[in-house]
Amino acid sequence: MVRPLSLQTRSLAAAGIALAAFLGLAFFALDQAFFDAAMSSQRDRLQGYLHAYLAGADTNRAGNLIPPEVGPDPRFDRPGSGLYASIVGDHVRNAKERQWRSPSALGLDLPLNSELEQGSSEFRGPVHTNHGNLFVLSQGVTWSVANRTELHLTVNIAEDGSAVQNQVKAFRRTLLTWLGGLGVLLLLLLLAVLRWSMAPLRKVAADLSRVERGASEHLGDRYPTELSGLATNLNTFIDSERDRLKRYRNTLADLAHSLKTPLAVMRTQLEAETDEKQLRWTVLEQVGRMDEIVAYQLSRAATSGRQTFAAPLPLEPYAEEIVRSLEKVYAAKHVLCEFEIDPETRFRGDQGDLMELLGNVLENAFKWARHKVLFSASPVPGAGSRFGGLDLIIEDDGPGIPEDRVEHLLQRGVRGDERVQGHGIGLSIVQDIIKAYKGSLKVSRSPTLGGARFELRLLGD
Secondary structure: OOOOOOHHHHHHHHHHHHHHHHHHHHHHHHHHHHHHHHHHHHHHHHHHHHHHHHHHOEEOOOOOEEOOOOOOOHHHHOOOOOEEEEEEOOOEOOOEOOEEEOHHHOOOOOOOOOOOOOOOEEEEEEEEEOOEEEEEEEEEEEEOOOOOOOEEEEEEEEEEOHHHHHHHHHHHHHHHHHHHHHHHHHHHHHHHHHHHHHHHHHHHHHHHHHHHHOOOOOOOOOOOHHHHHHHHHHHHHHHHHHHHHHHHHHHHHHHHHHHHHHHHHHHHHHHOOOOHHHHHHHHHHHHHHHHHHHHHHHHHHOOOOOOOOOOOEEOHHHHHHHHHHHHHHOHHHOOEEEEEEOOOOEEOOOHHHHHHHHHHHHHHHHHHOOOEEEEEEEEEOOOOOOOOEEEEEEEEOOOOOOHHHHHHHOOOOOOHHHOOOOOOHHHHHHHHHHHHOOOEEEEEEOOOOOOEEEEEEEOOO
């Protein structure tokens, strides 16, 4: 299976392709610009020689053109010098086959025979010949002679193109060297920038690896702004999973410990050889107790706690659903439950935890209330949590809970079957849920209704 490329390799490859395309286009653009400039310079130089020849030429009495005896450049007078000139026409003095050539072009097979119409010009090259590559400029001109017919001539100027071609080649080598070096330098710089930019991601991966090995409890906190939220959520998720695992282990240990007593009772009854009826009654009683213990411990284990990526839940619909059910159960008491719920209040956690929490505290209120229950809920901005928290207050007009019983009621580790009737297993589950959401529970007397007042604050982050 092919291993996926790393983010750094992907970024470097993409940037390398883009950089290569840009530098390639820059090379061709600059090369073409230099080549065009070199060709323009070459043509201008040949055009200057052409004008110089025309300026130095003259006509005789017969109306024939007399070319200058000395060329505008010494190379025109040196055979095979690489700079050549010719004049083609019917009235060129001392010309054979209607053509005059500079001394540098005598005896050489050169493309200097072009004849053009008046006013037209032609620049071509490099033209391949036995004497090298030439750039040739040809121009048709008309020479006016007094009282005579105009002379129609074509002037051809040719120059060896090796110098220009060598300049172009040298420029290309220099350009390629500089652009290539620049490309390598930019890639190295890009690699350094990518390594520096990806360092926080590598740190996250290294911290996660340390957490997996057990060398660290959490991810670090020195991350860029873009990764700080991710690191915080991962730490929250790690804590949540550890708490859940710890809760499962504790629940299994508590379950095993709680089942020892009913099993011991049944074993004792079996070993005592009691009558069948008594034995049957004892087994049924202990099985019922074991069933309650298992249900209680499973309820504790099912407490999910704050979920980092959970959608916030509104409280009012769930509270109304629970209250409708309780009104049917306690219909004979005609209990009136009033709500004071802030519409901005949201519960960030598992729906089952919310139903279990509200169900137990509201059921206790309905159980002990005479006629009235008040349920209040409001958000707590900040409160040590990134998402804030919420306050839940449940009050009733019942007898309340004596102050000397509150401390015992809220003790941790008391077995569910040892709790006071009416505030037993359900309240223990409530405390487990509150602990899972890093909250607090306060029990007091209601100043408005006179009964019990349960104040729950949930943070969960």
